[in-house]
Amino acid sequence: MTTLPARKELPPAYEPATVEGRIYQFWEEQGYFQPRIDPAQKPYTIIMPPPNVTGELHLGHGLEDAITDALVRWHRMQGEPTLWLPGEDHAGIATQNVIERELAKEGLSRHDLGREGFVERTWMWVRKYRSRIADQHRKLGASADWSRDVFTLDPGIVKAVRTTFVNLYRDGLIYRGLRMINWCPRCETALSDLEVDYVDVASKLYYVRYPLVGEGGMPLPAYVVVATTRPETMVADTGVAVNPADERYEEKIGRMLLLPIIGREIPIVADDAVKTEFGTGAVKVTPGHDPNDWEIGQRHNLEVIIAMDRQARMNDEAGPYTGMTDEEARAAILHDLEDEGFLDHIEEYTHSVGHCSRCKSVLQPIPSEQWWIDVRREYEPGRSLAGEAAKAVREGRIRIVPQRFEKVYLNWMDNIRDWCISRQLWWGHQIPVWYCPDGHMTVVVEDPGACAQCGSTALRQDEDVLDTWFSSGLAPHADLGWPGDTEDLRYFYPTGDMQMGYDIMFFWCARMVMFALYNMRHLGPENEVPFRTVLFHGLIRDANNEKMTKSRGNVVDPLVAAAQYGADAFRFAVLTGAAMGADQRYQDERMAAARNFANKLWNSARYVLMKLESRSVGRPHPRDRDAFAIEDRWILSRLERLEGEVDQLLASYQLNEAGRAIEEFLWNDFCDWYIEMTKVRLNAGDERPRAVLAHVLDHGLRLLHPIMPFITEELWQALRGHMEAETPNALMVAWFPKSAGNWRDGAAEAAMEHVIEVNRAIRNLRAEKKVPAGARLDVYLQAGGHAAALRETAAATAFTSRVQPHVVEPGATLPAGDYAYARIADTEVALALPRVDSGAERARLEKEIGEAAAHMGRLEKQLANDAFRAKAPGHVIAGMEATLAETRTKVEGLRERLDVL
Ligand SMILES: [Zn+2]
Ligand SMILES: [Zn+2]
Known part of the structure; x- marks a missing residue:
């Protein structure tokens, strides 16, 4: 085994750029990221949330790397076979959008390339960008096992996806059904409820007169006024609904109305879903274009008319408006209504409108044939996907950190609706369902040669692909080889920790739990879980506490920050920036402070190495305790106390507190006090500090390594040559300090x-x-x-x-x-004090007394003000009173000194 040659002499300042790449390459070449499977030992496994293959790592990924890598390195240093399994997500809709935008620049659409050509082009792009993402993780120091890197379209994952689909289908949990869905006319795909952004839009409420029909179908002068925000959809109206308790319409229920312009007769129905306070209390029912109307239509057997195509253009059902866009149709219809006296009046109106979370287009609700997962249906007596996923958390088999997110998770799971899993995209896992000309469905894992029912070979595969979260939802077990019975799956499953931003709790965490408990249920309640603990980290906002978005232009690139301050400083700053689950602000000052810490450590380590000269030293032994000076016993005791604290903090996921405790010890106790105090001792020929310096630095570097891996490795490589004891070739595979309590010395510390x-x-x-x-x-x-x-x-x-x-x-x-x-x-x-000129000193003291007295006067006046006392918080008043007392003592002291001059 080769070793990393220690640099002859460390340069005076820490230069991350000359260290990080070299160190990472050394670790990777040594194979340290790949765990050795040892059945005698319990492994530690963590799956990387796969970033979208569409682009660059953002600050959230940087935070994830800092958290995960700290945990992974900590576990690895405790001798556990540790696997951090990385991956990238094909990100169906996001990636397809990127490629379509590229094509648009060439004046092409995906239809010009055809499905095969488009998918081929996307693969080319993915091959180029996938390795770039891995390199970005490397720059941040992520000790992930790249030999096991998984892409969500790898053949193994394809098999896992199809196997899951087929099993769910056979268990009756997957069905095809006509449902009202959120349709993006731009992306031309269905979206799940989670992919819809609701935005308040200032709009108008149009009041339209629908005449009552008399004998022989003739319109009467009487009419019902309905209010609508989307008059363009009235061409597809098949009814008008009122609340059965609404006395205004009691007489009219069951009668017919004549749809203006179109001339179709539609009934007035009574339905509890109608709110009497909205508009006039009478609403038009358009089952083809509104999810609530769809439900009303189902209850009253109203016809479904779809008057728009999937690009939101009016179709043949729209009569005179055929071929117009929805906006053109709205203008034309309003014009015609006005002309013919049907437009009653218009009001300003603000309401919430669903937008595509990817492209921001206004969504069209349309009924559409889609594939669904029934999350409530039992696949075994008493077991459903949602029920099991809630139970695992309720029973504590999966722990959520911070605990407050448990309620959020359970509330969602208890109110979950069926999951629409089909997407009208070309990029992704195509649904493993084949149709023959007779309409038989063949649902199998491997591409079939013939129809399972009639043997026809003229098969056509379902054109839709699966929601991206279907494949990433299989992450822990599929990434480890499922459905194969692999050594990795047997050894590393279930995984230990999982971490992600709380913003993807439902998209990802919830789906992983549902799928794992279904696919891995043969392992039994304790071992079927995908992970034991899920950590939700917060978001990083900008310095003004605004969300970082491309449109605001306040996005910070983690790679740029790491290049500017050093990857270690970046990791330290984001890791100590907030407790788990809490949001934090990105501040350059915090990055700079973390860099100062790295420099301080570097300088101190250089001092220690200089003092060791060419010596090798042994570890100080507790049996020689009495031979050590009080400073030595103090720093050794403090170190052990820190080790106990860090162990407990990391075990409870308080990574930020662990980082701060280590920094405080190294900066204050070790660098500022202990090292300073050794200078005079070493000069005086006291040999004892040398071994203590080396030992404390060694342990300090080990403790800090999980958070700041590069600088600690570089310094430790220089230090290990001075250690008498045998050491491994790298700090990253050295043991993590555990407090043995041998040096604890309360008297020395006090x-x-x-x-x-x-x-x-x-x-x-x-x-x-x-x-x-x-x-x-x-x-x-x-x-x-x-x-x-x-x-x-x-x-x-x-x-x-x-x-x-x-x-x-x-x-x-x-x-x-x-x-x-x-x-x-x-x-x-x-x-x-040195002798002073008493005249000048008298003047100085008098001036100081004058200033202090004035300050006291201001405080007294404010504290005597009842209005101020009533308003100011208690701690402010207490603080002012304390200051006043202190100042009073100070003035007394100054007066005494003045007296003796
Ligand atoms: Zn869209
Ligand atoms: Zn057939």
């Missing part, structure tokens, strides 16, 4: 915290007194119980706070001079 606080106080006093940075002052520490710790760390205090510390008894007499005082617990800090 003592060092005190020392740090004392140092902070000294620095604050220096700043407050405006002591020149270079001045080395005496400081007297009148310590109680902490005297020993302060004495032991005196040299470090001298070095890091640039003072000469003297630890003395409480109440000891100090040499004559001026002092600045601070009190930290039982330690009185007295900083000897």
